[in-house]
Amino acid sequence: MNRSAKTSPKITGPVSRRRMSVEKRREQIMDAVRDLADAEGFHAVTLDRVAEACGITRTLIYQQFGNLSGLLLAMVDREYARAAEDFAKAASRTPVKGQSRYAAGVAGVIEAVDASPATWRMLLMPSQGGPPELYERLEQARDLTQEHLASALAAGGVDAANTANPDPELAVRMLLAVSQELVHLRLTRPKTHTPERLVAQAEWLIKVMFPH
Template sequence: MNRSALTARGTPRRRMSVEQRREQIMDAARDLAVTEGFHAATLERIAQACGITKTLIYQQFGNLSGLLLAMVEREFARAAAGFTAARQRPPQPGQSGFAAGVAGVLEAVDAAPATWRMILLPSQGGPPELYERLDEARRLTREALVADLLAADPALASLTNPDHEAAIALLHAMSEELVRLRLSDPAAFTVERLLAQAEWLAKAMFGRRG
């Protein structure tokens, strides 16, 4: 048996399936983009990180652009799944619907920080599709936030803030900032600290009269 097919202990090295290899390559591209910027995600660096040749990347994705686009689509799909799960999270007793949603998103962020870092803290030099998808994701999440708040409180029109559209847009921007704080310094910005802020924001912007 070829020595290259053996591990250090002399046992046969397990070959990756095509799908496993694709995932490995996209993981390497994402990690380089997140830690060093998209300029660092070259075919040479990605191949080196995976222990493969550039030819294999060409076979899987065609070229670097094809790889980065596939990786961006995968990460957005993962983030969308996390956001959908967050929307379905029921509020705890005494918790606002907004804070419950933030709690779900923070849980998704902690489970896949590299995914959310690429989306909410993107480096320069990424494919144009990345920034287009980011704009689209913001629009969809803002619409989802409107739907969630209305579903949680059908009497929204009776609340003190008269400009619901502007208030919801601000809540959306602030919820993104809460996530960025968690990504930038998780030790300082604990989940409990951020959820307390989310609750305060919801009450300040949609507190009832009296």
Template sequence: MTTRRRLSGPERRAQILDATRLIVVEEGYHAVTYDRVAAACGVTRTVIYQQFESLSGLLVAMIDREIEHAFAGFREAVARPLPPGEDPFTHAVAGVLDAVDAAPTTWRLFMLPAEGGPPELHQRLARARAVTRSHLSRITGHHTDPELSIRILHAVADELVRLRLTAPAAHPPSRLLAQARLLSRTLTTR
């Protein structure tokens, strides 16, 4: 007879958040209920209530944990030393694609958000867009219209990440980075 080890509070919380993330990614926010999460974790609803006082609190905790994880990947991507001859935009996109490949479920939450997310999701997404555009403003160079260049690069980076998430076999990093490099020559030349 095998006995299961009882999870600590933080371990149980992580398990609940993982289950919630999976339900959201596979079925959307509307599918998250106390019963669904409890069943996915093999616990009672009471255990979920002990960790999260409300369903919206559970969703916000999951969003906050995942956005922090995505931000960590982004910060690591843009902080890597730039190799000689590589342009900063393509190098940053390469790092972000590495982060996406390391945690695709996390990145799906934000790059392919399900309908019905709480207002906090949209607040976090707006903050993420601002951080990304701030980084892009440092690498676009001097153009007639830097704001437009930043917006275009942001849209390109977002689409490259979406392609990697939705059809990774058809969109290997080498293919995506070739496009990033091509566009970067036009929009980041100093």
């Protein structure tokens, strides 16, 4: 996987051990894990490095998450939940005049990607060494996204009875692959693949793949 196109996120440096609420401390620790995994890969995540980044002791991490596996799983579940929420918002986005629901959804996802690139890199371009649950979540996400696309197209009147596409079911699978590629391009080549360019391509694509 080519991750050279992204800029390495800034890892949170050591901070003073000021008093934090339990929830804020958990968030700080998971942020450090996410940023470290994004910058250097999951193999670089150790309790010592996370503790140093947060300015805390390993004992506090054990108290919050049990062990490294528990910490990684908590972070993965949090990022997956955030991405799922962003996707749901994008899927329900109201299209602007003349825009398809699909293109509106792509626009919403691109905005989410720009707001949290580390989250979407982990889900679309996961580095090796992640917890097994991460890859299980990715399979679930692909299945759910495909089901959503099929349902959304059917709700919009796109089915075998009124479209020129000879195989709508296969086309939905292709649409999912293309959708992932649009996000991948935004993550890896943001200067040349602007939101406007990607959304315009999504609009053209949906009209070609599902003509009426």
